[in-house]
Amino acid sequence: MKKILITTFLVLAAASAHAADTCKSKAVDKNGKPLAGAALTSFMKKCTNDATASCDLSAKDKNGKALAGAAKTAYTKKCVSDAVGG
Template structure:
């Protein structure tokens, strides 16, 4: 019984954290129904903001060199949604 309760709590926490993640730039643009110049402008700003946030995360993790570049590239790609 306790084992089942523990599993239920763990699965609830995992599901909650997945839902709490922020939407990607592409998802946000689709939600706002952007097109043309507005889409381009929004995407560029979103990518720039994502890169800055990822760079800050890399700094807080004290990454440098190739590890930092790889982390920032993947983090930005995930945030943009490509």
Template sequence: MTRTLLIALVLSCSASLAYAQSCNIQASDKKLAGAAKTSFLTKCEKDATAACDKQAADKKLAGAAKTSFTKKCVTDAVGG
């Protein structure tokens, strides 16, 4: 179990490098506010979740390792 979590942590570090900028930074750069910012962040988070799920599947992660990997990957992508 410890080995699986260690592998998940190592993989999550490499996955976070796939995103050049977090969603929050992109929203700030675009000077979005209010409903436009909320809409952008919602779409960006959905896109990040889909990409992270695909990365987890490509790495054949399952169970706690997949959950941990996906959570960290999405958090890094969103910037939260």
């Protein structure tokens, strides 16, 4: 169990390096103005769903084996949080 948690934290540390491109930073209209109201809500919901799907697929340990249980949950939660920007 310790090995899985250590691996998870190492993967999370690597994933946090990509945090600059977040849903919150992408929430702008075609004119560069920040989204608001229903448009922002819709955009954030879609972006969060996309991030969750992507994070679930990338939840693997250093040997390429899929994570499971608490390690997968922790990885996915951190990955989605980083992707959304919250």
